[in-house]
Structures are given as structure tokens and as C-alpha cells.
Amino acid sequence: MKFLILIALLVGVVLFLRMRKRSAGQASSGSTQPPGTAGLDEETALRPDIDPAALAAARASITPAVPDEILSDALLDATPKQLATLIASVPTDVMAAAVGHDASTQPRTQARAEDLAQLRKVGEAVDDLEIWSFGEKN
Numbered sequence: 001m002k003f004l005i006l007i008a009l010l011v012g013v014v015l016f017l018r019m020r021k022r023s024a025g026q027a028s029s030g031s032t033q034p035p036g037t038a039g040l041d042e043e044t045a046l047r048p049d050i051d052p053a054a055l056a057a058a059r060a061s062i063t064p065a066v067p068d069e070i071l072s073d074a075l076l077d078a079t080p081k082q083l084a085t086l087i088a089s090v091p092t093d094v095m096a097a098a099v100g101h102d103a104s105t106q107p108r109t110q111a112r113a114e115d116l117a118q119l120r121k122v123g124e125a126v127d128d129l130e131i132w133s134f135g136e137k138n
Helices: 002-030 052-061 068-074 080-088 092-098 113-127
Strands: none
Touching: 052 068, 052 080, 068 080
């Protein structure tokens, strides 16, 4: 009987130490975890406040082209380090287009008259193909 009590006491101590370690780990990592958007189903839902230190850390490692509003929304689901890694993996031209800056090196020009005439000829040739009959007999 004493043996069973000793084993139960030992198991209790081990479980207590595990729970204490787990709660200490959550408390130390809780400050760095983003608040999340699980409860924000609607666009009009009240967003939780972002830690200014997290926003400053994200701003330090992310291009200034990304507005603070976008960083704040992204920091709801990611840590500053995760966000920096994510944004660093996006090509610069894609990021510029996403934030509203056109980074294309070639300016857009109007089509020339010769190009338009050639496209019309191609379009007429496609219209004349017999594939457009859809089984109708002439």
C-alpha cells in the first residue's frame, strides 16, 4: 500500500512540474504571440490593439512602402519576425503592385495602327474557321 501511495505522489509531482513548466512557457511566449483574428468574422468587427513595440519591430525590418494599416492587420495573425520573413519572400514588383505603386520598368504605350490592323486580320481569320459552326450544317 505504501508503494502505491509513493508512486501516486511521484506521478503527482511530475504532473505538477510539467504543468508549471508549460504555464511558464505560455506566459513567456504569450507576450510575443499575435492576438489572432479568429473572433473577427466581419470586416466591421472591432480590431484588438496592436502592441506598439511589435509594430515598431515590424516597421524596422519591413520596407517603408508597406503602410502601417497593413502591418497592423498582418500583426493580428503573425509575429514581427514571421511577417518580415513573409514579406521578404514577395518579389518587389509584386509588393509594389499590391500597395498601389506601379513598379514596371516599361511604360504602357498605346497600340500602333499596324498592330491593330494585324489583330483585326487575325480576328477575322478566327471568325472564318469552321469550328464556330458547332455542328450546324450549311
